Amino acid sequence: DTGVSQNPRHKITKRGQNVTFRCDPISEHNRLYWYRQTLGQGPEFLTYFQNEAQLEKSRLLSDRFSAERPKGSFSTLEIQRTEQGDSAMYLCASSPVGGAVTGELFFGEGSRLTVL
């Protein structure tokens, strides 16, 4: 399978714990995006990378959230001191640079976080 891969697919944690999600994009894609989707809502933009550079961050990305893409390949999204409001599906998407401008993002299946 050469699509966007996200792990873990499901994570249940207790409030206050830290969690980390990983995204492996399509190999030739140099842009990588993180979105969050809560029940009844569409995906909301969090941040994106071009290669290893984080080019844009949403106001939704509080200081408890940090995303990295150290070698311009896979990315991690860490949430520290989780809160119940962090419960959501975290979506990763990738695209080639041209594709990014054209809006054709290739999404993974998402990582669902439940904070108890």
Place this chain on the structure above:
Amino acid sequence: AQSVTQPDIHITVSEGASLELRCNYSYGATPYLFWYVQSPGQGLQLLLKYFSGDTLVQGIKGFEAEFKRSQSSFNLRKPSVHWSDAAEYFCAVAPQGYSTLTFGKGTMLLVSP
């Protein structure tokens, strides 16, 4: 700030009937416009996109959408719905030249036999 409105949360259509899903956007200039579909257990998939030119765009799986500047709308249509079309559909916009998408809240399509 740009926004996307999908006024219908749920729509039920009989198999074989036609479909129209509504999308309205609010933005100063004409943005790039997209429709994505999310099937259960699958990632979002791009159905079609509009950048400029012909206001009727064709997409995958027999879908089409029409851009109407005067109405700030980009409605999705399909002449004959199949049971496999049951999914959630999202309209999205992006400012021209930018890659960050703003999504609507989605419309859940149910297909009845």
